[in-house]
Amino acid sequence: MLSTIAIESLKRRKTTAILTLLSITISISLLLCVDIIRTQVKTSFTRTVSGVDLIVGAPSGQLNLLLSSVFNIGTPTKGIEYKSIAALQSNKQVSWLIPLSLGDTHRGFRVVGTTNSFFDHFKYGDMQSLEMAAGSAFTQPLSTVVGADIAKSLGYKVGDKIIISHGLGSVSFNNHDDHPFTISGIVKKTGTPVDKAVYVTLQGLEEAHTGPKHSPTSMLGRKPADKANEHEHEHEHDEQTEEHAAYHSEAFTPESVSVVMLGLKHRVTALQLQYQINQSKKEPLMAILPGMALAELWQIMGNVESLLLGLSGLIVICALIGLATMLLATMRERYQEIAVLRTIGAGPFTLLLLIQIEAMLLTIVSAALSFGLVAGLMSALKPWLSSTYGLFLSSPLFGQSSVIIILLILGCTYLISLFPAVAAYRRGLHAGLNANS
Secondary structure, three states, X not given: OHHHHHHHHHHHOHHHHHHHHHHHHHHHHHHHHHHHHHXXXXXXXXXXXXXXXXXXXXXXXXXXXXXXXXXXXXXXXXXXXXXHHHHHHOOOOEEEEEEEEXXXXXXXXXXXXXXXXXXXXXXXXXXXEOOEEEEOOOOOOOEEEEOHHHHHHHOOOOOOEEOOEEOOOOOOOOEOOOOOEEEEEEEOOOOOHHHHEEEEEHHXXXXXXXXXXXXXXXXXXXXXXXXXXXXXXXXXXXXXXXXXXXXXXXXXXXXXXXEEEEEEOOHHHHHHHHHHHHOOOOOOOEEEOHHHHHHHHHHHHHHHHHHHHHHHHHHHHHHHHHHHHHHHHOOOOOHHHHHHHHHOOOOHHHHHHHHHHHHHHHHHHHHHHHHHHHHHHHHHHHHHHHHHHOXXXXXXXXXXXXXXXXXHHHHHHHHHOHHHHHHHXXXXXXXXXXXXX
């Protein structure tokens, strides 16, 4: 009966009630959005690179190796010699290998020397492969593939030529003008550091620094050919270029690279291989598990999410205070209603419960509306969030933290509604005294 009376009372003050309902709904929706994004950002951050089981480089610290290889921040202090790369490639536990050579830039953007294996095996988010928005991967030694952000900001398209510069400064006086790279492909937007990087072939990168090399060991698994074979090979190469066939950049043997990413045949052997690499005496190497390193990096940045959650909580409390203010402001208007209720036998405690039920009803309806609003909003924005910010929403959206948030909001509503409820209780006592007198 009290719930029915509370609903009818809110209907009589529907304009004020609807405005209060909207205020609480928006506040709860904001808090739920922050909580979801906080959780999903952490998950997406730890999946900036997925499918890579180990990252191997010179001993320089776990975070430094992670930042340089995944986020293109900083550079390793030392490279990895080719003999170590060959040993890793021949390891029975290794399924594939991605070499990365760092240290150059293009108009302030990082240049990464690699092979076509990067585009074949590198994954991000929920094991999503890299896709080309235009063009293809490397087709010749001086090919380059640029990220989506670079292509958009600098207006590049397939076929354009670019010049890379030595060093990591945004302005360089050591440009490799004699070795322009031709854009063969543009990577589709990923929302990861891939969008802000320029990828070139290892062979092209070495030629830009030292000039072209013609040595028997320049191509893996190939023997020196005679002139006829060389002519035949050149003819085949021309045909492949015309057909935009994939350039076999894996065949080039670099003297050294900065970092190597490994994919294993069985992920359970990652810890074992990591230990073997870290204990190697042939060349000092360091192997890290990217998932663990990303989790460690997130802990350093975790204070930001707590701050956002706290600010959203304050917004909800302000909305609930507005609810209490609304209920207090209507006490004068409800004097006759309280008098009628007292006349038909409702005690002061009943009036106290009535006000609290009204407040709880508004909050419960607001919470239900917030869940529906946030679920619809996240579903609609899911493609945009993944392509623009690399935020990949995974189910379920609402976890244990969302339930805890709603319970805390209901508890705060109960406490805050005590102020208008006590006012109604006192008014009920006063009305009872007047009736008796």
